[in-house]
Amino acid sequence: MALSAEPQTIGGVDHGPAKGASKLALESRLVIPASGFEPAPEVPMPNIFPLEWEVKTEELAALYEKSKVQAWNPATLPWDDLDPSQYTAEERLGIMYWYAVLANFDGSGPAVFGRAMIHSYEVHAEDPLRKCFFSVTRDEMNHEECCQRAIAKVMPGGPLRFEVKTALDRAALNNIQWLYHNGGRYWRGYSNSIDKYPLSVLFTSFLMGEVAASTLFYGMAHKTTSPVFKQVFTRVGQDESRHLAICIKMLENDWPRLNQAHKDLITRQLRAGFVFLSMILWEPPNLFWELPNYFIPNHRVLMDAARQAGLGVLSYDEQAENWRIAIARVKKVVEDWGIKFPAIPELDISGVDVSNITAADIIPVF
Numbered sequence: 001m002a003l004s005a006e007p008q009t010i011g012g013v014d015h016g017p018a019k020g021a022s023k024l025a026l027e028s029r030l031v032i033p034a035s036g037f038e039p040a041p042e043v044p045m046p047n048i049f050p051l052e053w054e055v056k057t058e059e060l061a062a063l064y065e066k067s068k069v070q071a072w073n074p075a076t077l078p079w080d081d082l083d084p085s086q087y088t089a090e091e092r093l094g095i096m097y098w099y100a101v102l103a104n105f106d107g108s109g110p111a112v113f114g115r116a117m118i119h120s121y122e123v124h125a126e127d128p129l130r131k132c133f134f135s136v137t138r139d140e141m142n143h144e145e146c147c148q149r150a151i152a153k154v155m156p157g158g159p160l161r162f163e164v165k166t167a168l169d170r171a172a173l174n175n176i177q178w179l180y181h182n183g184g185r186y187w188r189g190y191s192n193s194i195d196k197y198p199l200s201v202l203f204t205s206f207l208m209g210e211v212a213a214s215t216l217f218y219g220m221a222h223k224t225t226s227p228v229f230k231q232v233f234t235r236v237g238q239d240e241s242r243h244l245a246i247c248i249k250m251l252e253n254d255w256p257r258l259n260q261a262h263k264d265l266i267t268r269q270l271r272a273g274f275v276f277l278s279m280i281l282w283e284p285p286n287l288f289w290e291l292p293n294y295f296i297p298n299h300r301v302l303m304d305a306a307r308q309a310g311l312g313v314l315s316y317d318e319q320a321e322n323w324r325i326a327i328a329r330v331k332k333v334v335e336d337w338g339i340k341f342p343a344i345p346e347l348d349i350s351g352v353d354v355s356n357i358t359a360a361d362i363i364p365v366f
């Protein structure tokens with residue numbers, strides 16, 4: 001644009017004289033010490049925000065964009081088609097129980113990934129990675145909302161304050177209370193670990209959770225006889241596959257920098273992932289979980305009630321097979337990176353012996 005003495009107006013606002021003149025006028029008002037500007041103090045680390053948007057991994061930026069395109073709203077799913085009167089009281093309890101078990105994982109998702117997102121800002125991770133964590137936090141809030149809506153529909157007051165009338169109700173409530181107790185123990189371990197480990201170690205734990213989640217929801221979307229739950233599982237499964245892709249991309253970048261101590265820690269984390277996630281994918285082994293000895297027999301009864309309702313819960317053997325396939329995928333990925341896989345004797349998977357998993361070892365989320 002040619003310089004002009006006329007005042008420049010944009011959208012009716014007077015922006016003063018033309019560019020050249022404006023620059024001179026502004027510079028004449030500056031205060032510049034004879035010795036030059038003083039450098040600002042170094043920003044101490046960890047510091048909550050990097051004040052720049054560095055993009056190192058275009059694929060992560062693309063995954064974040066995909067999360068926006070695939071956005072969905074749990075509130076607009078056809079919940080009204082889910083008629084509680086089509087189920088028996090036992091089936092309604094079974095659906096509520098399965099969702100309560102899931103909520104024990106999904107309920108922690110927003111806080112766990114929110115915490116990880118803050119951490120990614122503190123360590124000045126690249127911009128697309130910070131954004132990906134934000135999108136996972138957003139997704140997990142939707143997944144938690146699905147638990148909330150499904151339970152509200154079939155069992156108002158659930159999972160902890162529904163009207164308890166029968167022995168089956170009492171058994172369900174007691175099992176859910178025990179699960180909740182264990183969920184609280186998991187948070188402390190996770191929260192203490194986040195500053196201790198590099199992001200890639202955390203991501204390997206997440207990898208196990210995302211593989212588990214995408215496998216679970218894919219299987220249930222195929223098996224459920226309810227059109228509403230089919231939509232829910234399909235949407236959630238799509239999100240979980242994207243979370244998995246984020247984890248794998250991040251780890252592809254990072255694994256060459258892992259030292260042997262980190263690799264050993266990852267081996268341990270993978271075993272912890274199996275122990276923790278088996279509660280929702282299959283049945284929990286006798287490690288970490290503090291449960292009364294009647295928990296599993298009652299859990300089986302309640303899972304049968306959910307199956308009977310057509311929720312899409314796989315059989316015990318189908319669950320074991322699904323879990324085995326999912327774990328084989330993770331095993332292949334991490335072994336390609338020179339990380340040893342733990343033995344999973346419960347599923348006849350050989351590897352490094354890792355025993356004694358405690359609450360402090362549990363990082364994996366869903």
Ligand SMILES: [Fe+2]
Nearest residue numbers: 109140143366
């Ligand atoms: Fe999720």
Ligand SMILES: [Fe+2]
Nearest residue numbers: 213240243366
């Ligand atoms: Fe996820």
